[in-house]
Amino acid sequence: MAASAESLQRISAAGLMLQLWRSSLGKKYVMAITGLMLFGFVVVHMIGNLQFFGDATLINEYAESLKSKPPILWGARFGLLAAAMLHITAAIQLAHSNRRARPVGYDGGKVVASTLANRTIIVSGLTVFAFIVFHLAHFTIGWVNADLLKLTDAAGHHDVRGMMIAGFSNPLVSIFYVVSVGLLCLHLSHGVASIFQSLGLRSKKTEANLKKLALVAAIILFFGFCAIPIAVMADLIK
Amino acid sequence: MSIKLDSKIPSGSVGSKWTKYRQEMKLVNPANKRKFTVIVVGTGLAGASAAATLGELGYNVKAFCFQDSPRRAHSIAAQGGINAAKNYRNDGDSVYRLFYDTIKGGDFRAREANVHRLAEVSVSIIDQCVAQGVPFAREYGGLLDNRSFGGAQVSRTFYARGQTGQQLLIGAYQALERQIHLGTVEMHPRTEMLDVVMVDGHAKGIITRDLVTGKIEAHAGNAVVLATGGYGNVFYLSTNAKGCNVTATWRAHKKGALFANPCYTQIHPTCIPVSGDHQSKLTLMSESLRNDGRVWVPKQAKDCGKTASSISDSDRDYYLERKYPSYGNLAPRDIASRAAKQVCDEGRGVGPGGRGVYLDFSASINRLGEDKIRERYGNLFDMYERITGENAYQQPMRIYPAIHYTMGGLWVDYELMSNLPGLFVIGEANFSDHGANRLGASALMQGLADGYFVLPQTIGGYFASGKGGAPSTDHDEFKKALSEIQTKTSKLLSIKGKRTVTDFHRELGKLMWDNVGMGRTQASLKQALERIPQIRNEFWENVNVLGGNDELNPALEYAGRVADFLEFAELLTYDALQREESCGGHFREEYQTEDGEALRQDDKYAYVAAWEFKGVDQFPELHKESLVYEEVHMTQRSYK
Amino acid sequence: MNLTLRVWRQKNSITSGQFVEYAAKDISPDMSFLEMLDVVNEGLILSGEEQIAFDHDCREGICGMCSLVINGKPHGALPATTTCQLHMRFFKDGDTITIEPWRASAFPVIKDLVVDRTAFDRIIQSGGYVSVSTGGAPDGNAIPIPKEDADKAFDAAACIGCGACVAACKNASAMLFVSAKVSHLSLLPQGKVEETRRVLNMIGQMDAEGFGNCTNIGSCEAACPKEISLDNIARMNRLYAKALLKNKLS
Secondary structure (H helix, E strand, O other), X not given: OHHHHHOOOOOOHHHHHHHHHHOXXXXXXXXXXXXXXXXXXXXXXXXXXXXXXXXXOHHHHHHHHHHOOHHHHHHHHHHHHHHHHHHHHHHHHHHHHHHHHOOOOOOOOOOOOOOHHXXXXXXXXXXXXXXXXXXXXXXXXXXXXXXXXXXXXXXXXXXXXXXXXXHHHOHHHHHHHHHHHHHHHHXXXXXXXXXXXXXXXXXXXXXXXXXXXXXXXXXXXXXXXHHHHHHHHOOOOO | OOOOOOOOOOOOOOOOHHHHHHHHOOOOOHHHHOOXXXXXXXXXXXXXXXXXXXXXXXXXEEEEOOOOOHHHOHHHHOOOOEEOOOOOOOOOOOHHHHHHHHHHHOOOOOOHHHHHHHHHHHHHHHHHHHHHOOOOOEOOOOOEOOEOOOOOOOOOEEOOOOOHHHHHHHHHHHHHHHHHHHOOEEEEOOEEEEEEEEEOOEEEEEEEEEOOOXXXXXXXXXXXXXXXXXXXXXXXXXXXXXXXXXXXHHHHHHOOOOEEOOOOEEEEEEEOOOOOOOOOOOOEOOHHHHHOOEEEEEOOHHHOOOOHHHOOHHHEEXXXXXXXXXXXXXXXXXXXXXHHHHHHHOOOOOOXXXXXXXXXXXXHHHHHOXXXXXXXHHHHHHHHXXXXXXXXXXXXXXXXXXXXXXXXXXXXXXXXXXXXXXXEEOHHHEOOOOOOOOOOOOHHHHHHHHHHHHHHHHXXXXXXXXHOOOOOOOOHHHHHHHHHHHHHHHHHHHOOOOEOHXXXXXXXXXXXXXXXXXXXXXHHHHHHHHHHHHHHHHHHHHEOOOOOOOOOOHXXXXXXXXXXXXXXXXXXXXXXXXXXXXXOOEOEOOOEOOOOOEOOOHHHHOEEEEEEOOOOOOOOEEXXXXXOOOOOOOOOOOOO | OOEEEXXXXXXXXXXXXXXXXXXXXXXXXXXXXXXXXXXXXXXXXXXXXXXXXXXXXXXXXXXXXXOOEEOOXXXXXXXXXXXXXXXXXXXXXXXXXXXXXXXXXXXXXXXXXXXXXXXXXXXXXXXXXXXXXXXXXXXXXXXXXXXXXXXXXXXXXXXXXXXXXXXXXXXXEOHHHHHHHHHHHHOOHHHHOOHHHHHHHHHHHHHHOOOEOOOOOOHHHHHOXXXXXXXXXXXXXXXXXXXXXXXXXX
C-alpha cells in the first residue's frame, strides 16, 4: 500500500482524455478551450456580417467563397458543433455538481463577490443556445421561411444581404436577435476573462486588463452584430 | 511505595553526553518496530513531530487531539521565532553559548544535560524544517535570515514573518498527514484523553472521549507520549488558546506521575489589557514593540483619568528607564512585568480597571516618521486597533502583563520518560529545559527537539529493554478506568446547580492571578490555599452542566477541564509556598534584593521540586532532584 | 448595546435544524464576537437551555478553528479578519445578526454552528507535503532560495485552513485552499520535486470529497481572512495541465 500511495500510475492518451474529463479542473479546461473556439467563431462571424454595410454584393461574394470550399466549411461546422456540444455538456455537468456541493444557501445575505454576468452565466448560455438553434433554422437551414434561401443576386449568388434585410424586417425577429446577442455578450464579458483564469494565464497584474478586454470585446461584438437589425429596422438600408 | 528519582544522565562531559547516549542505547530491530504501538496525545509542535517521526521509523502510532484537526494546536500562535546555534551570522554563536544562555535565562534551575542536548539538536531542527518547505525569512542572497530576539547578544533566531509557530506547525502537520496517508499513524481528532491506564506499573494505554459522539473508549499501546502543552489557563485569562488545559498531565499525575516545578509560570509584559468582565483571553503583542516604544504611567495617581496627551512630560514616570538605566524599556520579561504590576498597585495604572501602562511611540514617530513605524509594526498596530478600537499612532498603546507560558510540567528523566515506566512527556508538558524562566524563541525549539530528535530515539531504548508488552483493552485495568471516567462524567451532568463552569473558572483564575500571579507572598499563597478547596467544593455541588454525554457537548468538556484546574491550582500554590526564594518566573516578594530583583537561595533551593499525588485534599509529597552544575557557575542576573 | 441574534440550531448531523432567535443584552462594544456569544451562552445555561455550540480555540486569528457565517458572510463583513477578531463595535445597537454554519456538502454540520472539516485534512494527506523523513536533511542554507520566491511561498502558506473560501463560494469549491498549498510547495525548490504527483493527487482528492468547481468569481478571495490570492488558483490550473502532460509524456 505504501508504494502505490506515493507513486503515480502512467496512463494512455485515451486515459488522459478520460482523466481530463473526469476531473473538475480538466472539465474547466474543456470549457475554456471550447469557449475560446466559439468566441473566435463569433468574432469572425461579426466581421463577416459587417460586410453587409459594404458594397451591395460584397457579403454575397463572401458567402459564396465560404461555400466554395466544402471541406473547410464542413470541417468548421462540425468542429464548432462539437465545441458547442462539449461546452454545453461540461457546463451542465459542472452546474449539477456545483449544486450538489452546495445544496443549502445562506439566510443572512448574499454571496460575497459576484456580478450580473457570472450569476446569469447558465441562463444566458441556455438562452443563447436556444437562439442559435432558431438562428440556424432561420438563416442556414431555412425552416422558418424556406423562400429566404432561394433569393439570388444579379451575379447569381445566394442573396445573403437580401435575406438579412427580409429577415430583420420582422420586428419580433429583430428584437429576439438583439436580446439574444445582448445575453451572448453578457455571457462573454465573464466568459472571456474566465478562459484566462481556467487556463492559468491570469495574475494579479493582468487581472484588471483581462476584465477590460472581456468587457470591450463584449461591447464591440454587441454593437457589431446589432448594427444590422437596427439599421434594417431604422430603414437606413434598403 | 517510595519513589527514587533517577534522572539517568549519562556520564562524561556535558558536551559528550548525548553522543555517548546514542552510541550506547539499545536499538529496536526495524522489522519489529511495527509491533510496537505508541500512543501520542496532543498534536502541537512536539506531538505532531513525534508522531510523524515515530511513524517514519516504522512504529505503529495512534495520535489524538481535541481540536478538529491536528493543525490547530496552540503552537500555531507563536510569533517570534525559533533559536538555533547555526552561527550563520559569524557573530560568535555556538552550541555552548546557546546552552549557557538558556541555563542562565532559566535562572539556574534547569538540568544541564538536557539543555546542552537541546542546543546540540537545535541546528538539525532548522535543516529539517527547511527540507519540509517551511518558508523561513530569507535575505536577498537567498540564504536564511536571522534576528536577535529577547535580548540575546547574537542573532540566532530564525523566523517566518510574525507567524513562525504557524509555519513550523504546518510543517510538522504535513509530515504527520503524510504518515497518516501511509498508514503508520491513525489520527483521532476531536478526541480528548481522560486517563492513563497503568498495567503492572507500566503505562499501557489511555481512556478517551470522542467529543462528537461522546463515546468513552480505551486505547492500548506499548507506550504513551503526552504532548499536551502547558497549564496557563489555570489563571483563566492567559495568552493560551481557550482549549488549552491541564487534564492529560493532571490525570497522569493522579496515576502516579510526579509534577515538577508547577510554580514556574512565565508572564509576558506586552499584552493588550483586560477591557471588562467579558474578557475571555488575552492577546500578546510582539515584544519587539519595546524597541521603539517608551513605557510610562502618570507620576501621580490623580492624573490617571486624564487623556495621555494632556499629561505633560514632567508629570510622566518613565519607570523602566528610571529604574534600569542601561536596559531601560528593553528590561527582561519578568522584570518589566513586575515593574508594571508595581506601578498599577500604587494606583497609577491607566485604562479600564487601572490595570495598564502606556507604551508610547510618539518619540519614535517624531524621530523616524509615522511611515517608518508603520513599516515596522503596521500589522501589530492594526491588530491593536481591531481589538481596542484605539489608534496607537495618535495615542499611546495600553499594555499589561499576562500569563504566557508554563515552565513546570511532569517530571521526566534524560530519556523524557516520567517516573511511570512507558509514560513519556514532551514539549511544554514536561519540566525539563527552561528552568525557572524560558527565553524568547526557545519554546518552538524545545517542542521540535523533543519530537523530531530526542523522543523517537529514547523511546526505542524502553522497547528494547523488553518491558514493552502491550495488553489488550480487555485487561481489568482498562475496564476499571473506563467505569471511573463514566462515573465522573455522569456526576458532572447530574449536579444541575446554579453556576456556570465559566463562572467557577473565572473565580479561580482571579484568585490565582491576584494571589499566585506575578508577586507571591506567604500570606497571599496561604490565603489561596484556603480558598481553592472552597471553590472546588462548591463546584462539585453547584455547577450546572446541561446536555448529555452522548453528543457534542462543549459544556461537559469544559467542566472536566475546570474540575482538574481546581485540583491542580492547589499544587501550583503549594509549590510556590515551599520555594522560599525568587527565581525566574517565580517571584516571592519576601526574597528580593534591595533593588527589587529576584533573590535566589542557591544553597537551599537548587533542586527540582517533584510532587507526588496523595489524594485530593491531601498534602502532596515533595521529592527533590538536586541540580548539579558541572559546567557552569551560578551567578546573579543583573540588568541594571 | 442590545442585539437580536438569529442562530442556526441543529441537534446533530441527522436531525434538521432551524433558526432560533435570542436577545443579546448589554453587549459591550469591546467584546469580540465570540465573547458576545459566550455571554449569550452563559445566559442560556442559567435559563436551563443548552448553549450554542461553535468552534473556536486560539481567539487570536491564527488557528483557523473559528468559523460562523455572519449575515451571509464567512467571518463577518470586516475584511481580512477571523470571527474571533471581529469586535462588537462594528455592529450597531438594535441590529439583528444572522449566524449560520459553513454550508457545503463536504462540510457536514455536526451540531449547531460546528461543521466537520476533516475533508481538508484528507486533501493534505493525498499530497500536501514534502516527502522527507526526519534526519538526513541537508544544511538549511544548502539551497539558496530567492527572497521573492520565499515571500510568495509564505503568502500562500499563510492559509489557516479555516474553510471560509468554501463557505463563501456558491459552488462550495475548495480551489483556494488546495491551490494555496500547491503554490506554497511548488514555489520552493524543496517542494518542486514532487509537484506532478502532488497536484494530480490533491485535485483528485478534492474532487472525491465533493467540493464544487471554480467559476472564477472570487468570493473566496474576498472572504479569506488571510487574503490568499486568486493567483494561486491560476497557478494551480497551470500546474495541473503541466502535470497531466508530464505524467503522460514521461
